[in-house]
Amino acid sequence: xxxxxxxxxxxxxxxxxxxxxxxxxxxxxxxxxxxxxxxxxxxxxxxxxxxxxxxxxxxxxxxxxxxxxxxxxxxxxxxxxxxxxxxxxxxxxxxxxxxxxxxxxxxxxxxxxxxxxxxxxxxxxxxxxxxxxxxxxxxxxxxxxxxxxxxxxxxxxxxxxxxxxxxxxxxxxxxxxxxxxxxxxxxxxxxxxxxxxxxxxxxxxxxxxxxxxxxxxxxxxxxxxxxxxxxxxxxxxxxx
Numbered sequence: 001x002x003x004x005x006x007x008x009x010x011x012x013x014x015x016x017x018x019x020x021x022x023x024x025x026x027x028x029x030x031x032x033x034x035x036x037x038x039x040x041x042x043x044x045x046x047x048x049x050x051x052x053x054x055x056x057x058x059x060x061x062x063x064x065x066x067x068x069x070x071x072x073x074x075x076x077x078x079x080x081x082x083x084x085x086x087x088x089x090x091x092x093x094x095x096x097x098x099x100x101x102x103x104x105x106x107x108x109x110x111x112x113x114x115x116x117x118x119x120x121x122x123x124x125x126x127x128x129x130x131x132x133x134x135x136x137x138x139x140x141x142x143x144x145x146x147x148x149x150x151x152x153x154x155x156x157x158x159x160x161x162x163x164x165x166x167x168x169x170x171x172x173x174x175x176x177x178x179x180x181x182x183x184x185x186x187x188x189x190x191x192x193x194x195x196x197x198x199x200x201x202x203x204x205x206x207x208x209x210x211x212x213x214x215x216x217x218x219x220x221x222x223x224x225x226x227x228x229x230x231x232x233x234x235x236x237x238x239x240x
Contacts, residue, residue: 029153033146037139040082040096042066048149049080057233061222069233072156076100076163077236079223083136098135098152100159101223102166104238106131110169114162121158131238133162159236166238 030051037044042058045068049056057069061081068080078100082093106125114123123133135155137148223234 028146028149030145030149033144033149035145036142037145037148038142040080040093040137040139041085041091042068042080042082045080045082045096048145048152052149052152059233072160074156074160075236076156076159077234078156078159079234084138094140095136095138098137098155099132099223100134100156100162100236101126101130101132101234102163102236102238103130104166105129106166106238107169110165114165118158121155121162123162131162131166133159163236163238 030048037048046056046058049068049070054070054072059067059069061067065085066082069077070080071077078098081097081099082095083097084095085091085093106129108125111123111125111131121133121135123131125131133155135151137143137151139148
């Protein structure tokens with residue numbers, strides 16, 4: 001009797017598994033969702049934004065890297081910055097930083113609480129006291145177009161919620177942990193990657209994602225500085 005029961009349970013489990021595998025995929029946010037993207041160069045990113053109906057504008061960041069500025073339907077202005085570029089400063093980029101920055105004197109506890117609750121993205125406070133939210137995606141061995149579109153959609157939804165959270169937060173005594181607090185670690189890494197032989201000996205890929213992630217905070221500071229020239233293109237205003 002026990003044996004028959006186990007067989008029945010196993011059969012039921014297989015039936016449920018088969019049904020799950022046969023279930024249709026959720027509606028794709030973009031055409032050819034299974035087609036693979038093998039890099040995040042701006043020439044790869046722009047067609048996706050166009051199909052999603054998002055406006056875009058190409059810019060050149062200090063150092064010569066290309067970035068794409070855009071604005072979502074929910075009003076969030078954001079930057080897509082190719083990273084981990086192996087062939088040139090903006091060519092063969094296997095990573096991309098999604099970044100949205102917000103003016104105002106952000107409350108550190110609010111930002112920390114958001115980070116704790118939503119690990120999908122990373123929120124922080126720049127040395128200027130303003131806040132940002134970012135996400136880093138990779139495409140080393142190809143990523144489906146649909147995944148990138150969905151990832152961008154989720155990022156923008158969280159960015160909108162982050163904006164609302166900042167607007168309704170009560171600013172307290174701000175003992176902010178600024179991006180510069182890890183300056184010593186950053187300086188050590190910069191020393192290593194400037195010496196190619198040393199980097200190879202330690203096992204650090206100077207064009208890898210780890211280095212790009214380390215440079216994210218510095219790049220966000222560059223965006224804050226650039227916003228002084230084109231604030232309407234980069235900055236999200238927050239009233240608190």
